[in-house]
Amino acid sequence: MSKDFETVIGLEVHVELKTRSKIFCSCTNEFGAKPNTNVCPICSGFPGMLPVLNEQVVDYAIKAGLALNCEIAEYCKFDRKNYFYPDLPKAYQISQYDLPICKQGYLDIEANGENKRIGITRAHLEEDAGKLVHQGTISSSTFSLVDLNRSGVPLLEIVSEPDLRSSQEARAYMEKLRSLLLFAGVSDCKMEEGSLRCDANVSVRPYGQEEMGTRAEIKNLNSFKAVEKAIDYEVRRQIEALEDGEEIIQETRTWEEERQITRSMRSKEEAHDYRYFPEPDLPPLRISREWVERILQSLPEMPEKARERLMEEYGLSEYDANLLTLTPDYLAFFDECSLYYKDGKIISNWMMGELTKLLNQKNMDIAECRIKPAALAEMLKLIDEGRISGKMAKDVFETMFETGAGPEKIIKEKGMEQISDEGTLGMIIQEVIDKNPGVVDDYRNGKKKATGFLVGQVMQATKGQANPALVNKILAEKLTS
Amino acid sequence: MTLSIQEVQHVALLARLNLGEEEKEKYAEQLGSILQYADKLNELDTEGVEPLDHILPIFNVFREDKVIPGPDREEILANAPLVEEGQYRVPKII
Numbered sequence: 033m034s035k036d037f038e039t040v041i042g043l044e045v046h047v048e049l050k051t052r053s054k055i056f057c058s059c060t061n062e063f064g065a066k067p068n069t070n071v072c073p074i075c076s077g078f079p080g081m082l083p084v085l086n087e088q089v090v091d092y093a094i095k096a097g098l099a100l101n102c103e104i105a106e107y108c109k110f111d112r113k114n115y116f117y118p119d120l121p122k123a124y125q126i127s128q129y130d131l132p133i134c135k136q137g138y139l140d141i142e143a144n145g146e147n148k149r150i151g152i153t154r155a156h157l158e159e160d161a162g163k164l165v166h167q168g169t170i171s172s173s174t175f176s177l178v179d180l181n182r183s184g185v186p187l188l189e190i191v192s193e194p195d196l197r198s199s200q201e202a203r204a205y206m207e208k209l210r211s212l213l214l215f216a217g218v219s220d221c222k223m224e225e226g227s228l229r230c231d232a233n234v235s236v237r238p239y240g241q242e243e244m245g246t247r248a249e250i251k252n253l254n255s256f257k258a259v260e261k262a263i264d265y266e267v268r269r270q271i272e273a274l275e276d277g278e279e280i281i282q283e284t285r286t287w288e289e290e291r292q293i294t295r296s297m298r299s300k301e302e303a304h305d306y307r308y309f310p311e312p313d314l315p316p317l318r319i320s321r322e323w324v325e326r327i328l329q330s331l332p333e334m335p336e337k338a339r340e341r342l343m344e345e346y347g348l349s350e351y352d353a354n355l356l357t358l359t360p361d362y363l364a365f366f367d368e369c370s371l372y373y374k375d376g377k378i379i380s381n382w383m384m385g386e387l388t389k390l391l392n393q394k395n396m397d398i399a400e401c402r403i404k405p406a407a408l409a410e411m412l413k414l415i416d417e418g419r420i421s422g423k424m425a426k427d428v429f430e431t432m433f434e435t436g437a438g439p440e441k442i443i444k445e446k447g448m449e450q451i452s453d454e455g456t457l458g459m460i461i462q463e464v465i466d467k468n469p470g471v472v473d474d475y476r477n478g479k480k481k482a483t484g485f486l487v488g489q490v491m492q493a494t495k496g497q498a499n500p501a502l503v504n505k506i507l508a509e510k511l512t513s
Numbered sequence: 514m515t516l517s518i519q520e521v522q523h524v525a526l527l528a529r530l531n532l533g534e535e536e537k538e539k540y541a542e543q544l545g546s547i548l549q550y551a552d553k554l555n556e557l558d559t560e561g562v563e564p565l566d567h568i569l570p571i572f573n574v575f576r577e578d579k580v581i582p583g584p585d586r587e588e589i590l591a592n593a594p595l596v597e598e599g600q601y602r603v604p605k606i607i
Contacts, residue, residue, distance in 0.1 A: 051578050052578050052579065052580050053576075053578050053579060053580045053581075057583075058576070058579060058580055058581035058583075059580070059581075059582075059583050060580045060582070066586075066599065067598065067599045067600045068586050068589060068590065068599050068600060068601075069586055069599075070583070071583055071586075071589050072583030072584065072589070073583075073584075073589075076589055084574065084575070084576040085574065085575055085576060086575070086576050086577075086578050087575035087576065087577065087578065088578035089578075090575075109566045109567070114527075116529055117606065118601075118603040118604075118606060164606075165600065166605075173605060174605060175602055175603065175604060175605050176602075176603050176604070176605050176606065177597055177598060177600035177601065177602055177603075178600055178601035178602075178603055179600050180601075305523075305527055307527070310566045310567065312567065312568065314567075314574075315567050315569065315571045315572055315573070315574050316566050316567055316572055317572060317573055318572045318573060
C-alpha cells in the first residue's frame with residue numbers, strides 16, 4: 033500500500049435493541065420467524081395507524097449511551113426521513129435528525145500496542161425497515177418479495193468520528209463496541225443475524241493534508257473480517273485511482289463477499305433528499321437526570337474495570353484478562369468458576385485453551401456450553417488431588433463438553449481414575465524393576481536417564497493412570513535402596 | 514410567486530410523479546401561491562419564541578414493552594395486489 037496516503041475511516045453502526053416488542057407497536061421483536069408473521073397494521077404501514085414508543089427502547093438507548101461515555105439529551109424528538117423503497121411501507125422511516133438521544137461519547141481501542149480514543153459523534157434511535165427477499169440471485173430474479181417482520185425493530189445508530197486510520201483500527205473499534213454493548217446488555221450483537229451492522233465511510237488523503245478526501249460509503253459488512261477486508265480493498269482502489277489521476281466520486285458501494293471487492297451501487301444523486309421533518313405522531317421526550325442516574329446505577333461492571341480486577345486479583349496477564357472480558361458470558365463463567373476454585377490463572381488457561389478450542393470446533397457460544405463453571409472447578413480440584421493427571425483431564429474435559437456429565441461420574445464410568453495409592457504403585461514398580469535388570473544396572477552405573485524407560489513401563493502397565501509424581505518418587509527410592 | 518420548473522421536477526421526482534409539461538407549469542404556479550401564502554408567517558416577529566416540535570404540550574408518552582400478537586398473516590396480506598409465499602410481491606428495484 034502506498035505510503036503517501038493517509039486512510040480516514042468513520043463507522044456507522046446499527047445495533048438492534050433486544051426488547052421483547054418492537055419500537056412503536058406490540059409485535060414481537062424476535063428473529064427467525066416465518067415471513068410476515070410478526071407484523072400488525074402499525075409496522076406494515078396501514079393508513080391511520082399511530083405509533084406509540086416502547087419505554088424499554090429509551091432505557092436501552094440511555095444505557096448504551098452511558099456505556100459509550102455519551103452525553104444523554106435532556107430533550108429529544110423523532111423525525112421522519114422520507115424515501116421510497118419497497119421495504120419501507122410508510123415511505124418514511126421514523127428516526128432522529130437534529131436532536132439525537134445520545135451525543136459526544138467515545139471509546140478506547142488498542143492500536144499498535146497503544147491506547148487510542150475514538151470519538152462517537154452521536155447515537156440516535158430509529159425503526160428498522162423490512163427485508164427484501166430474492167429468488168435465486170438478485171441479478172437473475174425478476175421481482176422482490178417483502179417480509180416485514182423486521183419492520184419496526186428498534187435500532188440505535190451509532191456514528192463515530194472519522195478518527196480511525198486503518199482497517200485494523202476499524203476492526204478493533206467494532207470489537208470494542210460489541211463488547212461494551214454486550215456488557216450493557218442492550219443487544220445480542222450477532223453480526224450474522226444482522227443485530228449488529230456496520231457501514232464504513234472511507235477516504236484517503238495525502239499525508240499532511242488537512243482537508244478530507246472524497247469518501248465512499250461501504251455497505252453490507254456482515255462480519256468483523258468483512259469490515260477489515262472491504263476497507264483494505266477500498267483504500268487500495270482509491271489510492272490507485274488517485275495515482276492514475278482519476279477523481280474519487282462520492283457514492284455508496286457494496287461489499288461483494290464472493291468476489292472480495294466493493295462495487296458501486298450508483299444511486300441517483302437526488303434520491304438523497306430525505307426532507308426530514310418532526311414526527312407529528314410522537315410527542316417529544318424529556319429525559320430527567322434522575323432517569324439517567326437510575327440507568328447508570330443499573331449498569332453492570334464494564335469490561336475495562338473487570339479487566340483490571342482480573343489482573344489485580346488473580347495476577348492474570350493483560351492478554352488473558354482482555355480475552356476473558358470480551359463478552360459478559362466469558363467473564364461470568366470465569367467469575368463463577370473462581371468461587372469454587374482459587375487459582376484464576378489455571379481457570380483462565382483452561383478457558384482460553386481447551387474450552388475455547390472445543391467451542392470453536394463446534395461453532396458454539398459459551399452460553400450454550402454444557403460444562404458448568406462449578407464442574408470445571410471440580411475437575412481442577414481432582415487434578416490437584418492427584419486423582420487424574422493433566423493429560424487425563426483433557427479427555428475428561430472433552431467428555432464433559434459432549435455429555436454435560438460431572439468429572440467424578442466420568443472418571444468412575446471410564447475407570448480413568450489415577451492410581452495414587454503407594455502400595456499398589458509400589459507393587460507395579462517392583463515388577464517393572466524385576467523385569468528389567470539391565471536397565472536398572474545402567475541406572476546404578478550412572479545412566480540417570482534410564483529412569484525414563486522405567487517410568488514409561490509403569491505407565492504402560494497402568495494404562496497411563498499412575499500418578500507420575502508418585503511413580504518418580506517411589507522409583508527413585510527403590511533404585512537407590 | 515412561481516416555483517421554477519426545475520423545482521417542480523425535483524419535487525415530482527422525489528414523489529415519484531410523472532408530470533407532463535403542462536402539468537409542470539400549472540403546479541409551478543399553484544405550489545408557488547401556496548408557498549407565498551405560507552410565507553406570510555415570516556412576517557411575524559418570532560424573537561424569543563421557542564420553536565415548536567409538537568403541536569401538543571405533552572411529553573414521554575410510552576407503551577410497556579409487552580408483546581401482543583398481531584392479526585393472522587392472511588389478514589395482513591389481504592389487501593396486497595400480489596402475494597407469493599406469504600410475502601408481498603413487488604417489482605425489483607436494484
